[in-house]
Amino acid sequence: MQKILILGGTGKTGRRLARRLEAAGRPVRTASRTGGNTPFDLAAPATWAPALDGVTAAYVVEPSLQAGGGRIPAFVAEAVAAGVRRLVLLSAGGVGAADDSHPLKAAEEAVRASGADWTILRPDWFAQNFSEGPWLPSILAGTVSLPAGDGRTPFIDADDIAAVAAAALTEDRHSGRTYQLTGPRAIGFGEAADLIGQATGRPVRYVDIAPETHVARQLAAGVPLEVARLFTGIFAAIRDGSAPEPADGVERALGRPARPFEDYVSETAASGVWD
Structure with missing residues (x-):
């Protein structure tokens, strides 16, 4: 039976994927800088070979867009040389239309x-960003400020991403396919905030801010200018209706x-993370 390596094995999709595969009796190696069962860092190539030892399939994730585009190609080359025969890449929505930068x-x-054999997953915004990611502090504070205007986007549940990744890692029929992964309908950030507020029983509101304000806030938080502009541009696409x-x-x-x-909101509210 194939041994499966999960990069980012403690992240939003990685830990969900590991649980699914382990429940199905698949040998899994979770690779992470902290918390996984194999120490691993894309920034430290010396950690790659031990993580790849005996592995035949890998879930590949770039945890930091700030690192540029060279780490995954180098890792993929080493993985295939080490005997990996199936790759599932967590990419992102919009990459297909993006330029080479x-x-x-x-x-x-x-x-x-x-x-x-390869499968590429291109998910839209994770629903879990409201509960496990950058927007959680804003939800707890009661105000989410983003430059998305009244635009709408089809948030995807990380559990669905993990389910598709598990299938792609263990079933031949997904080879050579690129899956655009979204939720079933597009909603605005205002509606998302309202749904979370209703589920938690306390006010949560969305406030639209100017794109340049968002860039400035990202820079103040230490995000490089290029990355701040990249993410603000994604919000701008939602804002102008081209999400x-x-x-x-x-x-x-x-x-x-x-x-x-x-469904995501109901389950998350019941977990108490927004209390």
């Missing part, structure tokens, strides 16, 4: 040209619809 463009090209439409990637991969945002 996007850090994940080179990662996608490297996976396709690797000679291994992705709901896609059928989850249904194509799993034979069922993507999970609604409302």
Whole structure:
């Protein structure tokens, strides 16, 4: 039976993927700088070979767009040389239309040209950003300030991403496929805030801010200018109505619809993370 390596094995999708595979009896190695069962750092190539030892399939994640686009191609080359025969790459929505400056463009090209079986996942904004990521402090404070205007986007549940990744790592039929992963409908940040507020029983509001204000706040938080502009540009796409439409990637991969945002909100509110 294949041994599966999960980069970012303690992250939003990685830990969910590990749970699924382990429950199915698959040998799993979770690779992470902290918390995984194998020490691993994309910035430290000396950690790659031990993580790849005996592995035949890998879930590949670039945890930091600030690192540029060279780390994943180098890792993919070493992985295939070490015997990995199946690669599943966590990319991002919009990479297909992006120019070559996007850090994940080179990662996608490297996976396709690797000679291994490959699947590329392009998820939209994670619903879990409201509960496990950058927007959680804002939810707890009661105000989410972002430059998305009244635009709408189809938030994807990280559990759905993990389910598609598990299928792609263990089933032959996903080889050579690129899946655009979104939720079943697009919603605005105002509606998302309202749904969370209703589920928690306390006010949560969304405030639109100017894109240049968002860039300035990112810079003040230590984010490099290029990355701050990249993420602000994604919000701007939502703002001007050019965010992705709901896609059928989850249904194509799993034979069922993507999970609604409302289900994510209900389950997360019950967990107490927003209390």
